[in-house]
Amino acid sequence: MLLSPTRLSQLLRTDAARTIILDVSWFMPNSPRIAKKRISSTAHMLPSREVFAKACEKFGIEPSSRVVMYDSHGVFSSPRALWTFKCFGHQNAAILDGGLPRWAAEGFPIETKSPQDSTIKAKYPVPSLESKAVRSYEEVVSNSGLIPFQSPKAELVLDARSRGRYLGTDPEPRPGLSSGHIPNSVSLPFNLFLENNVAKDGSAYTTFLSEPQLRAAVVDALGLEKAQLVFDGKVSVIASCGSGMSAAILWLGLQSLGVKQVAIYDESWTGYALRPSSRIEKSP
Structure with a gap:
């Protein structure tokens, strides 16, 4: 699910007709830049099955198409877009590691010219949703009363936000939203899965760490014994973040380590903290 620029270039030479490339860049609320369009009407939660199918047809995508997504940060919003395709059963999908x-x-x-609309007359039947890949607010609240690694039914919630936001010492980027964390969740900031790079022209971008480095980041966060239970598939994971975007970086990093039981709390902290009934913790 991770392609290097060299590998993508090879695919474009050998199988360009079946390969669709999407720019899936997204920017934080405090950024002066915004994405031109989006296919989800609620922040960037999953669209309906019908909206997803219609959007695929618009971009010339069929169920057999190879879809490669990239963003302008390197690795930021592209894993979220990839997760969306996987949720709707589109298996032949990947991201460009390091992006544009x-x-x-x-x-x-x-x-640098304006992109042209697709001329492909694509048909994309309304897909089914892989429900195991998504967690709702109700499921997260129910799970928050269980202690991971102790209760057999407990899922491990990994929080991809910064440590300060998790502890409640730093503010959220969304005005009026409390920081803190879901009870019994564990902090694993998404940037610990990424490597910072600087190009010759001085521009910065991120790429995924190597698999041994990703494994080490999980061990640092959980300890060796608990991390091994995750690696062995004995404890399933729910990834959460501010609004469901960077949680997908944890999802993809864990997928690359062979951890398949990873879901995303789709609305993440924004949906959780906005509800007055939610229990918010601000201690380690």
């Missing part, structure tokens, strides 16, 4: 900045840094061509 790495593509340019490694000397591959870029275009």
Whole structure:
């Protein structure tokens, strides 16, 4: 599910007709930049099955298409888009590791003109949703009363936000939203899964760490014994973050380590903290 620029270039030479590339860049609320369009009407939660199918047809995507997604940060919003495709059963999908900045840094061509609408008359039947990949507020609240690694039914909630936001010492980027964390969740900031890179022109971008480095990050967060239970599939994981975006970085990193039992709390902290009945903790 992770492609290097070289590998994507090879695919475009050998199988361009079946390969669809999507720019899935997204920017935080405090950024001056915004994405041009989105296919979800509620923040960036999952769209309906019908909306997803219609959007695929618009971009010339069929169930057999190879879809490669990238963003302009390197790795930020592209894992979320990939997770969306996987949720709707589209298996032949991947992201460009390092995104547009790495593509340019490694000397591959870029275009600056406005993109043309797809001329492919695609048909995309309304797909089913992989419900095991998504967790609702009710499921998260029910799970929050269980202690992971102790209760057989407890799922481990990994919080991808910064440590300060998890502890409640730093503010949320969304005005009026309390920081803190879901009871019995564990802090694993998404940036611990990423490597910072600087291109020759000084532009910065992120890529995923190697698998041994990803494994070490999980061990650092959980301890060796508990991490091994996750690696062995004996404890399932719920990834959460501010609004469901960077949680997908944890999802993809764990997937690359062979951890298949990983779901995402789709609305994440924004949906949780907005509800007055939610229990918010601010201690380690």
